[in-house]
Amino acid sequence: MTVLLISREESETRVALLEEGRIAELYTERPGRVSRVGNIYRGRVENVLAGMDAAFVDIGLERNGYLPVDEVTQSDGGAADSKRRISELLRSGDEVLVQIARDEMGGKGARLTMHLSVAGRRLVFVPAGGGSGASRRLDEAERERLREVCRALCPGKDGLIARTAAQGATIEELQRELRFLLRIWGAIQRRAEGVGAPGLVHTELELALRAVRDLLGPGVERVIVDDEHLHRRVVNYLRAVAPALASCVEGYEGMQPLFEQHGVDDEARRSLRRRVGLPSGGFLVVDPTEAMTVIDVNTGRYVGRRFLEDTSLRTNLEACREIVRQLRLRDIGGIIVIDFIDMSAESNREAVLAALESELSRDRTKTYVVALSPLGLVEMTRQNVTPGLREVMTSVCPTCGGEGRVLSEEAALLEVERILRRVARDAGARGVRVEVHPRMADLLMRGVPSPLCRIEKHTGRRFLVQSATDDVPIDHVSLVPD
Numbered sequence: 215m216t217v218l219l220i221s222r223e224e225s226e227t228r229v230a231l232l233e234e235g236r237i238a239e240l241y242t243e244r245p246g247r248v249s250r251v252g253n254i255y256r257g258r259v260e261n262v263l264a265g266m267d268a269a270f271v272d273i274g275l276e277r278n279g280y281l282p283v284d285e286v287t288q289s290d291g292g293a294a295d296s297k298r299r300i301s302e303l304l305r306s307g308d309e310v311l312v313q314i315a316r317d318e319m320g321g322k323g324a325r326l327t328m329h330l331s332v333a334g335r336r337l338v339f340v341p342a343g344g345g346s347g348a349s350r351r352l353d354e355a356e357r358e359r360l361r362e363v364c365r366a367l368c369p370g371k372d373g374l375i376a377r378t379a380a381q382g383a384t385i386e387e388l389q390r391e392l393r394f395l396l397r398i399w400g401a402i403q404r405r406a407e408g409v410g411a412p413g414l415v416h417t418e419l420e421l422a423l424r425a426v427r428d429l430l431g432p433g434v435e436r437v438i439v440d441d442e443h444l445h446r447r448v449v450n451y452l453r454a455v456a457p458a459l460a461s462c463v464e465g466y467e468g469m470q471p472l473f474e475q476h477g478v479d480d481e482a483r484r485s486l487r488r489r490v491g492l493p494s495g496g497f498l499v500v501d502p503t504e505a506m507t508v509i510d511v512n513t514g515r516y517v518g519r520r521f522l523e524d525t526s527l528r529t530n531l532e533a534c535r536e537i538v539r540q541l542r543l544r545d546i547g548g549i550i551v552i553d554f555i556d557m558s559a560e561s562n563r564e565a566v567l568a569a570l571e572s573e574l575s576r577d578r579t580k581t582y583v584v585a586l587s588p589l590g591l592v593e594m595t596r597q598n599v600t601p602g603l604r605e606v607m608t609s610v611c612p613t614c615g616g617e618g619r620v621l622s623e624e625a626a627l628l629e630v631e632r633i634l635r636r637v638a639r640d641a642g643a644r645g646v647r648v649e650v651h652p653r654m655a656d657l658l659m660r661g662v663p664s665p666l667c668r669i670e671k672h673t674g675r676r677f678l679v680q681s682a683t684d685d686v687p688i689d690h691v692s693l694v695p696d
Contacts, residue, residue, distance in 0.1 A: 216433045220422050220448065221472045222441035229425040230478045231434075237481045238576075239429070239542050242606050243421040249600055250275075250314045252418030254330060254402060258411040259308040267300045270323070271312060274412035277323035281312060285327035287342070309411045319601050332395050332402070335427045335455050336380035336388060337364075339395040343373025351378045351575065367392050378578075379431050391455060423451050428578070430459060440466040485543050485603055492536055496529040500540060502604060506549035509537055513555060523562065526555040530566045538573035547579070547598030556590045567592070613687055626689040627657050631665055633691045638673035645676045647694040652681040654688065 219230040231239040243249065255273035259281075262269045269286075270278040283300040304310070316325035332339045346364035348357040360376035363385050368374040380388065402416045409415050419427065422439070426448055430437065439445040445465045452460040466472045473479050484490075490498040495515040501508045511533040513525060537552060552570075557563050567586045574581050577596075584593040610616040621629065630650060637646060650658070658666040658679055670676055682690060 254416035340373035
């Protein structure tokens with residue numbers, strides 16, 4: 215059973231997708247952290263960089279957006295010739311209509327595209343996109359049927375793509391949704407004519423409505439909303455785009471918070487941990503880095519019953535399901551390297567890779583998997599669209615600065631001693647008052663002779679050591695004025 219939970223509080227809206235009682239996907243939107251993917255802007259080209267074959271476009275946000283050459287369209291709206299350079303297509307000062315394809319992440323601006331699209335629940339309308347298409351998650355017969363329907367509905371230069379939710383839809387249902395999308399596109403065109411650069415032309419749906427549009431499929435049996443006003447908005451939206459599904463939306467009236475009742479809050483906190491347990495007793499270690507995310511599979515306390523190869527195979531197969539769940543839950547994107555437990559038998563290696571690809575078929579986000587290497591490594595990529603749960607729910611540690619580790623007490627003490635010697639060398643007076651971390655103050659006084667006594671004897675200076683608060687770095691040293 216698959217359930218979609220939508221919760222709204224004063225300062226946050228959250229959406230959780232539960233599959234078989236376990237959280238599979240979680241999305242959060244706050245006033246200061248709203249995804250802009252799908253928004254359309256009139257932008258002004260600031261820089262055209264021939265060396266990167268890309269342009270930076272001012273769309274009115276804090277950072278300029280990044281527009282690569284393969285996302286540029288020609289003046290007639292068609293795709294640009296792949297052999298043309300960015301300098302032949304755009305110049306500084308040009309005004310362009312762009313859509314955000316990926317949110318700002320870290321120090322990078324949003325990724326932009328000039329290939330505009332308007333997404334519905336079953337269809338995606340692509341102005342001047344040319345041709346038709348269908349989701350690869352559909353079987354070939356259904357894909358061909360939907361492609362023919364799309365060609366019939368949109369025979370001109372515009373394009374139409376059938377999404378997974380279009381499976382089994384009649385031509386009348388698709389025609390009704392296309393009319394809805396064309397009305398939206400008409401409003402965008404009218405708005406674009408009156409907006410100067412940089413300026414916002416079209417805002418994508420809010421999180422709750424996006425979730426209903428993108429996640430509500432044949433397998434979702436219930437949608438539970440805990441806010442009365444939002445419940446009405448969701449029902450009204452579905453009545454406009456999919457009337458038959460409006461009845462599956464229900465309001466929540468329980469005393470216990472919706473997410474707390476379904477265990478979502480606890481699961482969200484656990485998703486921030488490095489270590490993730492497996493049913494047999496094995497575990498995963500998930501380590502995000504700047505370049506990639508690394509996932510290590512371990513047998514843990516599971517020792518198996520027969521042979522090492524059987525133990526490794528069972529743990530790896532269990533890991534496949536949990537790895538994909540963690541990728542979806544944490545919304546991890548970019549390069550991902552999975553270190554499976556080594557297996558000798560080629561058939562077992564193929565079984566693990568097949569299990570991983572089978573689980574990934576449940577993931578709506580685009581992925582690409584490379585074959586299992588002789589070292590037991592799987593390299594894969596997952597489309598990076600949003601910063602992910604970790605970026606939303608955490609901030610950089612002020613002590614370690616994002617390194618993930620801090621100085622040991624021994625290393626910190628040695629560093630503090632070096633700083634005190636340097637202070638003594640530069641000090642004009644015989645006595646110096648300093649402030650250090652409370653733990654360092656204790657260690658400086660400990661022992662016979664203590665580290666502080668050794669420093670004073672070596673430098674000929676006297677130190678009066680004071681304890682700072684616990685929240686300063688462990689190697690903190692500052693001079694205290696008399």
